[in-house]
Amino acid sequence: MPAQLPALQSNGQVLAEINGCLGLITLNRPEALNALSLAMIRDLSSLLKAWALDPAIEAVVILGAARMGKSPAFCAGGDIRFFHSAALAGESALDDFFTEEYALNHLIHNFAKPYIALMDGVVMGGGMGISQGAKLRVLTEGSKLAMPETHIGLFPDVGGGYFLSQCPGHVGEWLALTGHAIGAGDAIELGLGDVYVRSAAMPALIEAFRQGEQSSAEHVVATVMEHVDLAPAVDPKTLRGRIDQHFGLSDVAAIMASLEAAGDEWALQTLAVLRKRSPLMLAVTLEQLRRARSMSLAEDLRMERDIVHHCFHLRSGARSETVEGIRALAIDKDHHPCWLPARIEDVSREQVLAFFDSPWAPEQHPLRALS
Structure with a gap:
């Protein structure tokens, strides 16, 4: 049977497509740098749970919608304005947000099929949470990775304790405390990314996912690898x-x-x-x-x-x-x-x-x- 799309509830903030064996997810809130709302978290969870059980889906790719005429953003984190208003109002939805977001992070880390994150542009906070568990983390020269939560009196959550503490030496503490943003070369060197694709090649890669034949999980991964290039030199500021x-x-x-x-x-x-x-x-x-x-x-x-x-x-x-x-x-x-x-x-x-x-x-x- 062909793969099925579950009903989505975020009013277009998450888009889902199926091409052959590939499930393609687009975070579609570009005016907010694709920051995650509770409805988006629920849609992502529904899609992944459904596709995990669907034998017709063999791989998943996630990307962020681009802003017209502006630099890309994968996902800038959680919706902090919502955190502020919900906290002041004492809304239970704030508790739901974190419980469901962290459960989603765990689901991604343990997803049994290839889950590929196209981490072009800003990847911060909650964006790291939905990408660090990917089997293949794809970076570009525009990638800007950070866990900047201490800037707002928070802490690097979404599994940040887990993946930052696995960085070599005490780099994790440095990234966590300062919120310093790193590029593709540093991210790959520190174990926070896997492969590098030039930004100019990303449209062709995404088009291949949408329109090209995707007959197996191996073919999906090979589609990425056909576009991989040498990563930039590591930033000496590390x-x-x-x-x-x-x-x-x-x-x-x-x-x-x-x-x-x-x-x-x-x-x-x-x-x-x-x-x-x-x-x-x-x-x-x-x-x-x-x-x-x-x-x-x-x-x-x-x-x-x-x-x-x-x-x-x-x-x-x-x-x-x-x-x-x-x-x-x-x-x-x-x-x-x-x-x-x-x-x-x-x-x-x-x-x-x-x-x-x-x-x-x-x-x-x-x-x-x-x-």
């Missing part, structure tokens, strides 16, 4: 030795003191970035990465679900670091968040550990079914 020297230290205060003592341009620029972030959420993020290093993906996602609950409920409404961070960046756009505490020296160990105290018994955890 500075692995310096990163390990500073970001391998025991806590955020020690990292910042080490950067200040080093005094070189890179160290001082990195320190300036950290000083703009929420001190509390920097400390939570470092604890998250260190714990995740010894966790399975399912364990990490359950931990992250605990942490994100506390991001919005330990201090509710406008008192939340995350709500305040989003306000400063995206709502009022004054870029002057009022972090509490304001200094890393004033963050207590008890404040950090409170984020890791699960509000649920194991048998009641919203992600208890993940294995």
Whole structure:
């Protein structure tokens, strides 16, 4: 029987096509850089669950819709304006968003058929969550990968603890704390991407997926590999030795003191970035990465679900670091968040550990079914 498309509910924010054995998904919210809404997460989950069971579908490709006349974006993350309004209104949909998003991340990592992510342009936050579990992560010279959550008083979720902690040395801590964006060469070097395709070749690749014969999963993968090129040279700013020297230290205060003592341009620029972030959420993020290093993906996602609950409920409404961070960046756009505490020296160990105290018994955890 030919493959079937499940009913979708995001009003065109997710598009799905079938060509032979290939299921093709397009994130279609280009004006928002394809940021994920709850309806989009539900559509992606429905498609993948249906196609996982459909023998007519042998491979899946996901890409982001382009903006007319502008640079591409795969997915810029979750809809942070929704986070802000839902948190202030106390809407249960906010809890649903994170539970269902993390379950989707787990589904992608464990998807039994080739799942290929065309990571052209901006790939941040939730965009990393729906691409890092791909069997084949395709990058271009326009790819810009980051987990910038500390910028809004959040932490690198969507499995970020799991995949960032697998980066070599202490690069994961650096990426998590600073939110630094990396390009294709660095991403492949650090294990966050697989192959490089020039941006100019992407239209032909996508056209081949839509119109060319796709008779088997092997043929779908071969279609990608026909367009693969040598990745750009690794950016020397990765500075692995310096990163390990500073970001391998025991806590955020020690990292910042080490950067200040080093005094070189890179160290001082990195320190300036950290000083703009929420001190509390920097400390939570470092604890998250260190714990995740010894966790399975399912364990990490359950931990992250605990942490994100506390991001919005330990201090509710406008008192939340995350709500305040989003306000400063995206709502009022004054870029002057009022972090509490304001200094890393004033963050207590008890404040950090409170984020890791699960509000649920194991048998009641919203992600208890993940294995």
